[in-house]
Amino acid sequence: xxxxxxxxxxxxxxxxxxxxxxxxxxAYPITPQTTIVEKLSEFVANGELDASYMNVESEHSAISAxxxxxxxxARVFTATSSQGLALMHEILFMASALRTPIVxxxxxxxLSAPLNIWNDHSDAMAxxxxxxxxxxxxxxxxxxxxxxxxxxxxxxxxxxxxxNMDGFIVSHMxxxxxxxxxxxxxxxxxxxxxxNRVSTKRAHAVGxxxxxxxxxxxxxxxxxxIEESRPKIKEIDNDFNSRFGKSYSEIDTYGIEEADxxxxxxxxxxxxxxxxANALRRDGKNVGVISLRVFxxxxxxxxxxxxxxxxxxxxxxxxxxxxxxxxxxxxxxxxALYDMPERPVIQGFVAGLGGRDIxxxxxxxxxxxxxxxxxEGAGRCIYVGLRE
Amino acid sequence: xxxVKTTLKGWREIPEGGAITEPGSSVNFDVTAWRTSSPVIDxxxxxxxxxxxxxxxxxxxxxxxxxxxxxxxSYCKGCGICAKGCAPKAITMVKEGH
Ligand code: SF4
Ligand code: SF4
Numbered sequence: 275x276x277x278x279x280x281x282x283x284x285x286x287x288x289x290x291x292x293x294x295x296x297x298x299x300x301a302y303p304i305t306p307q308t309t310i311v312e313k314l315s316e317f318v319a320n321g322e323l324d325a326s327y328m329n330v331e332s333e334h335s336a337i338s339a340x341x342x343x344x345x346x347x348a349r350v351f352t353a354t355s356s357q358g359l360a361l362m363h364e365i366l367f368m369a370s371a372l373r374t375p376i377v378x379x380x381x382x383x384x385l386s387a388p389l390n391i392w393n394d395h396s397d398a399m400a401x402x403x404x405x406x407x408x409x410x411x412x413x414x415x416x417x418x419x420x421x422x423x424x425x426x427x428x429x430x431x432x433x434x435x436x437x438n439m440d441g442f443i444v445s446h447m448x449x450x451x452x453x454x455x456x457x458x459x460x461x462x463x464x465x466x467x468x469x470n471r472v473s474t475k476r477a478h479a480v481g482x483x484x485x486x487x488x489x490x491x492x493x494x495x496x497x498x499x500i501e502e503s504r505p506k507i508k509e510i511d512n513d514f515n516s517r518f519g520k521s522y523s524e525i526d527t528y529g530i531e532e533a534d535x536x537x538x539x540x541x542x543x544x545x546x547x548x549x550x551a552n553a554l555r556r557d558g559k560n561v562g563v564i565s566l567r568v569f570x571x572x573x574x575x576x577x578x579x580x581x582x583x584x585x586x587x588x589x590x591x592x593x594x595x596x597x598x599x600x601x602x603x604x605x606x607x608x609x610a611l612y613d614m615p616e617r618p619v620i621q622g623f624v625a626g627l628g629g630r631d632i633x634x635x636x637x638x639x640x641x642x643x644x645x646x647x648x649x650e651g652a653g654r655c656i657y658v659g660l661r662e
Numbered sequence: 663x664x665x666v667k668t669t670l671k672g673w674r675e676i677p678e679g680g681a682i683t684e685p686g687s688s689v690n691f692d693v694t695a696w697r698t699s700s701p702v703i704d705x706x707x708x709x710x711x712x713x714x715x716x717x718x719x720x721x722x723x724x725x726x727x728x729x730x731x732x733x734x735x736s737y738c739k740g741c742g743i744c745a746k747g748c749a750p751k752a753i754t755m756v757k758e759g760h
Contacts, residue, residue: 371679425720491671495676
């Protein structure tokens with residue numbers, strides 16, 4: 275039986291992890307992620323979840339512990355934000371190259387300095403090349419569903435998965451969330467023992483030196499694995515849909531069928547973008563929105579299909595790449611669309627850094643500028659709401 | 663021991679995650695190209711103390727059937743540790759190509 279309860283995005287993740295029956299949780303608190311591991315510690319302490327709960331001294335240790343535990347075949351989870359994710363940086367690359375199916379919630383928060391605990395996407399964007407699958411959710415329900423799916427995606431692709439959720443806006447917002455029966459979840463992701471790759475029963479070395487004769491080939495395995503994950507992510511979502519009646523595609527669109535201009539964005543601002551698009555459409559402006567749920571592997575074909583017939587797209591980055599040719603999401607989109615025979619013009623925007631709200635007027639400005647770009651060509655990146 | 667040079671494996675053949683699943687794979691690895699000088703043992707001066715055998719980080723010093731210490735040049739990286747550790751100074755490092 276499906277239960278409908280009021281919980282925060284963070285708690286939704288914690289419930290998903292509990293129902294996934296993880297074997298090990300590495301915990302280090304950091305705002306705004308803390309209440310995920312806090313809730314999990316409660317589950318473990320009161321006997322609802324039989325898992326080893328490891329308090330570590332830093333995020334670097336948290337992810338290292340996850341790599342080690344995952345190599346033994348355990349199902350593992352950790353959560354982090356911002357500086358914590360940055361501290362994990364070097365181990366993130368090992369997790370993907372060693373093919374450890376770790377699931378991690380990353381509650382998106384700005385990177386220092388100045389110190390800021392609020393939401394933007396700079397933490398995850400700085401880790402985009404680490405070889406992790408990256409999912410982006412927009413509500414507590416999506417956080418729950420994506421976390422459940424992530425365990426299956428991770429274990430079937432043997433790649434780590436990062437579930438990204440906007441700090442505070444999703445993580446601390448209490449919303450009604452439908453929780454299926456724990457038994458049903460366990461049928462979807464059975465606790466099948468993954469192979470123990472560090473058993474003393476046989477000679478087996480992992481984390482070895484890869485000299486120039488081998489590094490390239492070893493690295494390529496992880497590149498191939500993430501390419502191969504594309505159909506698996508779809509398949510797993512179909513399976514999830516047939517069991518729980520919810521489906522999530524790589525990209526979501528709103529009103530793009532007849533649009534001449536559309537915004538492309540990630541995360542919880544999809545809701546506001548839709549509202550404003552709706553208002554503008556009532557005034558006769560043909561605008562729409564595209565939201566990415568999967569950022570790695572980047573949904574190139576899906577985006578190209580969605581974009582057909584649209585004359586201008588505006589890419590909303592909530593992270594920057596100072597001195598770059600564009601900001602992270604802009605660069606991805608521009609590269610994905612570059613060799614389309616009739617590609618749209620692409621206008622870049624930066625908005626909502628360090629928790630700055632993106633308000634109705636900001637969206638209106640972005641839609642207008644994108645429509646203007648359709649007529650006159652794109653200009654330089656617009657830093658929306660920046661005071662001079 | 664003879665160094666068995668295997669053909670290099672492609673990415674599809676390497677076990678997942680670059681794991682090494684067979685013991686003793688280092689015997690397949692020839693380090694000749696790393697060396698700029700090689701140890702030459704003067705058997706007249708050698709007291710057969712075995713220090714070079716113990717010190718060599720790559721196990722390149724072997725004992726032949728006559729009981730003499732010899733360098734297996736395929737595994738010698740030319741670090742010179744054996745020469746430093748040899749009390750009677752029986753080992754000389756000779757530059758490659760000389
Ligand atoms: S030079 Fe170094 S590697 Fe070569 S035999 Fe001596 S100790 Fe071993
Ligand atoms: S350390 Fe010198 S003396 Fe001792 S066995 Fe080796 S070569 Fe001979």
